Amino acid sequence: MNIITCIKRVPSTETNVRVGSDGKSLETSGVEYILSPFDEIALEESLRVKEKLIAAEQSGVPANVGSDVTAITVGTPDAATTLRTCLAMGADKAVHIKDADAYKRDPFAVASALASVIKTMPYNLILCGKQAVDDDNSQVGAMLARLLNIPFVSLITKLEISGTNALVQREISGGYEVLEVTLPAVLTAQKGLNEPRYPSLKGIMGAKKKPLEEKTATFDSATIETIKMEYPPSRPAGRVVGKGVEAVPELVKLLKEEAKII
Amino acid sequence: MQPILVFVEQANGQIKKTSLEAVSEARRQADVIKTEVVALVIAEKADAFIKDAGSYGANKVVAVEGADFKEYLTASYTRATLAVVNSVNPMAVLFSATPNGKDLAASVGAELKISVIQDCISLNYDNGAFVARRPIYAGKSIITVKALKTPVLVTLRPKVFPLGATASQTPSVEKLAVSLTADDKRVKLKEVVQSGQKKMELTEADIIVSGGRGMKAPENFKVIEELAGVLNAAVGASRAAVDSGWRPHTDQVGQTGKTVCPTLYVACGISGAIQHLAGMSSSKCIVAINKDPEAPIFKVANYGVVGDLFEVVPALCTELKKN
Numbered sequence: 001m002n003i004i005t006c007i008k009r010v011p012s013t014e015t016n017v018r019v020g021s022d023g024k025s026l027e028t029s030g031v032e033y034i035l036s037p038f039d040e041i042a043l044e045e046s047l048r049v050k051e052k053l054i055a056a057e058q059s060g061v062p063a064n065v066g067s068d069v070t071a072i073t074v075g076t077p078d079a080a081t082t083l084r085t086c087l088a089m090g091a092d093k094a095v096h097i098k099d100a101d102a103y104k105r106d107p108f109a110v111a112s113a114l115a116s117v118i119k120t121m122p123y124n125l126i127l128c129g130k131q132a133v134d135d136d137n138s139q140v141g142a143m144l145a146r147l148l149n150i151p152f153v154s155l156i157t158k159l160e161i162s163g164t165n166a167l168v169q170r171e172i173s174g175g176y177e178v179l180e181v182t183l184p185a186v187l188t189a190q191k192g193l194n195e196p197r198y199p200s201l202k203g204i205m206g207a208k209k210k211p212l213e214e215k216t217a218t219f220d221s222a223t224i225e226t227i228k229m230e231y232p233p234s235r236p237a238g239r240v241v242g243k244g245v246e247a248v249p250e251l252v253k254l255l256k257e258e259a260k261i262i
Numbered sequence: 263m264q265p266i267l268v269f270v271e272q273a274n275g276q277i278k279k280t281s282l283e284a285v286s287e288a289r290r291q292a293d294v295i296k297t298e299v300v301a302l303v304i305a306e307k308a309d310a311f312i313k314d315a316g317s318y319g320a321n322k323v324v325a326v327e328g329a330d331f332k333e334y335l336t337a338s339y340t341r342a343t344l345a346v347v348n349s350v351n352p353m354a355v356l357f358s359a360t361p362n363g364k365d366l367a368a369s370v371g372a373e374l375k376i377s378v379i380q381d382c383i384s385l386n387y388d389n390g391a392f393v394a395r396r397p398i399y400a401g402k403s404i405i406t407v408k409a410l411k412t413p414v415l416v417t418l419r420p421k422v423f424p425l426g427a428t429a430s431q432t433p434s435v436e437k438l439a440v441s442l443t444a445d446d447k448r449v450k451l452k453e454v455v456q457s458g459q460k461k462m463e464l465t466e467a468d469i470i471v472s473g474g475r476g477m478k479a480p481e482n483f484k485v486i487e488e489l490a491g492v493l494n495a496a497v498g499a500s501r502a503a504v505d506s507g508w509r510p511h512t513d514q515v516g517q518t519g520k521t522v523c524p525t526l527y528v529a530c531g532i533s534g535a536i537q538h539l540a541g542m543s544s545s546k547c548i549v550a551i552n553k554d555p556e557a558p559i560f561k562v563a564n565y566g567v568v569g570d571l572f573e574v575v576p577a578l579c580t581e582l583k584k585n
């Protein structure tokens with residue numbers, strides 16, 4: 001079973017966003033980067049699928065031998081560090097589609113570059129995060145599935161593989177669905193699917209020896225252009241109504257008469 | 263002029279309110295551009311949705327019907343949407359930025375080789391092109407983008423675009439037959455599980471009461487639930503409460519949880535970490551109840567009460583019930 005996980009290097013969720021000098025992108029100086037949290041969940045799930053298959057095989061159930069987890073990204077040169085993090089968590093290899101302009105690419109351009117490289121690789125399952133936490137675009141997974149002509153399910157919170165099928169739970173408004181999917185498929189990870197592991201010291205040491213392959217791809221031209229980047233409207237300065245239960249009547253009065261919302 | 267197409271989403275046999283918002287916005291755009299609004303209804307039986315789409319401003323409804331379209335599945339809905347896009351040749355396709363709306367828009371985008379402008383908070387037609395604003399970094403910044411290709415594919419954030427005035431016009435109706443291929447049937451819906459009694463969706467709620475680590479134990483959330491009951495609100499949580507196993511993941515508000523913009527957000531025992539603020543700071547009014555006067559949540563709260571939530575929240579319930 002070959003599992004591919006698409007990942008993205010993104011600014012840490014702690015980042016205080018500052019607008020760069022071009023007025024339309026993030027000021028990157030001093031920004032720390034992390035593996036996008038939903039991609040981390042997707043990678044964790046890939047590792048768990050592999051571990052379950054290995055465990056089944058060891059207990060005598062014939063499984064697909066040669067289970068392999070590959071982390072792949074379309075990323076700037078420094079995204080190699082994030083791929084190493086994936087290898088340290090337990091991915092077997094990494095593929096870096098190097099692109100100096102990665103942060104400016106359209107979702108379709110990224111999805112088609114990924115598809116062009118993934119087409120040349122063996123795969124049974126592709127996991128992505130439901131969205132990257134920087135551009136919040138939530139579309140690469142769906143697009144990749146279409147481009148590869150394989151089934152797609154978004155927002156999964158549970159995954160069970162049985163043979164060439166997967167049984168997944170998908171979050172919907174007010175509940176969840178249970179779906180059966182034929183493999184290969186693209187699935188996107190939602191919070192609740194698992195708790196990602198931390199890379200172990202052994203993992204970090206081992207990561208250095210694992211293969212990290214560089215690839216190039218051609219990119220489709222942009223279909224959306226960013227004109228400017230701004231800060232959200234600032235909120236009025238916070239106001240403390242009072243302390244403890246004595247403040248409650250005043251609070252209710254303000255909500256009624258000043259804010260007029262109840 | 264090419265029309266504006268708007269995808270109408272249904273839940274339990276009713277048009278979703280967010281889709282009525284989308285139809286209303288399509289109508290406003292069409293009035294500026296002087297074109298027509300076509301509503302796309304995909305359902306087992308479409309008739310129930312036609313009148314509502316018309317009363318919020320659709321001139322025409324194109325319906326794709328059949329047992330294959332009873333439930334949302336990406337592949338079948340993509341097939342149906344593409345057929346309608348080919349048939350009506352729209353300048354724009356509007357969806358709601360709901361889980362299914364975003365999923366469908368992206369899938370349709372791949373076929374048209376066009377990226378989607380997801381989760382828009384405003385839309386303008388300017389000099390022959392659509393310009394939209396959308397939050398990024400979970401609302402820590404807003405970008406303005408321009409569509410370079412047609413049709414422009416946009417999803418509209420729920421609760422941002424106001425409902426339009428209702429009109430009494432009856433739209434014309436066209437039914438389009440769409441058949442699926444074997445490839446479209448590779449995902450099968452086995453079961454739909456609704457969690458408990460009519461749980462209110464956080465992203466669609468007008469009022470949210472959230473609890474954080476200050477709740478201290480799962481059973482204490484009954485204090486929050488009582489207040490939510492009085493206010494007819496949905497219940498949310500910080501990541502600390504979710505990671506402690508006190509609340510389901512679906513309740514998490516924040517950068518890696520839900521982004522919400524209710525009229526009123528009541529934060530109880532939540533410190534106001536940057537990732538939590540990212541998800542809720544566009545709420546119209548924020549009330550914070552926290553015993554630490556230095557908690558960052560007080561910087562964004564319109565109204566703060568410094569105190570023990572286990573005293574303040576019940577008192578708030580009593581006071582609200584009095585009125």
Ligand SMILES: Cc1cc2nc3c(=O)[nH]c(=O)nc-3n(C[C@H](O)[C@H](O)[C@H](O)COP(=O)(O)OP(=O)(O)OC[C@H]3O[C@@H](n4cnc5c(N)ncnc54)[C@H](O)[C@@H]3O)c2cc1C
Nearest residue numbers: 474475476500501502516517518519531532533538553571
């Ligand atoms: C990658 C990443 C993603 C994250 N995503 C999210 C996210 O989506 N959403 C999110 O919420 N967090 C997120 N976080 C976590 C975030 O950084 C904070 O840890 C979290 O928001 C803290 O939750 P809290 O405010 O409930 O807990 P705390 O920070 O522990 O605050 C508890 C508060 O309760 C108050 N309190 C305690 N007892 C009482 C009482 N009896 N009465 C009144 N007040 C009381 C305390 O004064 C304190 O201010 C993320 C973190 C990371 C690293």
